[in-house]
Amino acid sequence: MEVVLLRHGTTELNKARKIQGSRVDPSLSEDGRAYAEKAAKNFDASKFDxxxxxxxxxxxxxxxxxxxxxxxxxxxxxxxxxxxxxxxxKSSQEFKKLYPDAFDHRGLLTDNMYKYNKNAETRKQFEERLADFFDELYKKNPDKKILVVCHGVVSRMIVAHYLTNGDISYFDQMENCGLAKLHISNDQTSLVFWNRVLA
Structure with missing residues (x-):
């Protein structure tokens, strides 16, 4: 199965460097929409099943x-x-000042977050729900081409699930509207490309 992951476009929360998980649901910003439209001109959606x-x-x-x-x-x-x-x-910059060890050198949250953030979804829970989706997807579409439009940490975790035993620290955050491609099979899963931008 060939899977292309597409990270969503930019929102105002992205621009304000605020943490953007599943409990917040902003629309694309005006410039985020404009950039997505520009990138989409270089994307052929017809090849996906x-x-x-x-x-x-x-x-x-x-x-x-x-x-x-x-x-x-x-x-x-x-x-x-x-x-x-x-x-x-909430502002990631404020949490970075309070809990600097919860962030890595790139400014991405690490598992140290859980020392201070007690009601966040655990990495294990997160990986399990994504693995459940992709296992089901593969069973239904072993020879198909699939586009999955999702989020930054979702993209990092699903690639980490297949390649690094769920350790997302190996993967940087993709750009908004960035693309990654995985080839998934029973024998081997490979990362074809990561963070490809179209505009």
Missing amino acids: AVYVSPLKRAQETARIFVGPDIPIKTDKRLEELDYGDWDG
């Missing part, structure tokens, strides 16, 4: 921009971003 999308608005809007009005999309709640609990929608 199916399109699956997170139910959150930023992913739904990005998907529709990239695939157009006529290609059907299937929504699956398991593709939602990590649930950051009480940290969702």
Whole structure:
């Protein structure tokens, strides 16, 4: 199965450097939508056999921009971003000052977050729901080409699930509207490319 992961376009929360998980549901910003439309001109959605999308608005809007009005999309709640609990929608810069060890050198949250953020979805729970989705997807579509429109940490975790035993620290955050491609089979899963941008 060939899977292309597409991270959603930019929102105002992205620009404000706020934590954006599954409890916040902003639309694309004006410039985020404009960039998605520009990138989508270099994207051929017709080659995919199916399109699956997170139910959150930023992913739904990005998907529709990239695939157009006529290609059907299937929504699956398991593709939602990590649930950051009480940290969702809050300033990552403020938390970085309070809990510097919860962030890595790139400014990405690490598992040290869980020392301070007690009601966030655990990495294990997060990986399990994504693995459940992709296992089911592979059983139904072993020889198909699938587009999955989702989120930054979702993309990192699903690649980590297959390649690094769920350790997302190996993968940087993709750009908004960045693409990754996986080839998934029973024998071997390989990462074809990561963070490809179209505009």
